[in-house]
Amino acid sequence: MDQKAGASATLAIVFAVGSYILSFSARPGWGLLMAILGILFGVFGLIRSASPRVGGGLLSIAAIVLGAVAIGLAVLVMIGVLLL
Secondary structure, eight states, X not given: OOOEEOHHHHHHHHHHHHHHHHHHXXXXXXXXXXXXXXXXXXXHHHHHTTSTTEEOHHHXXXXXXXXXXXXXXXXXXXXXXXXX
């Protein structure tokens, strides 16, 4: 049986990586939103990967971790923007 990564796991990693790009582009508010969406889609993808037909469990876990770090980064960038 061939497993495919679920759409939610793929979206989660796209949102998590996108949050870094937005935070480093001086848009930390959007970066924070993308990080939160990455975590939410990652949790949903992790739940969906319990099915034997849907893969993407490790991708979802990576997105959750990247999203959590991205939240901290976005908050630090927001603080930095406010201090300038």
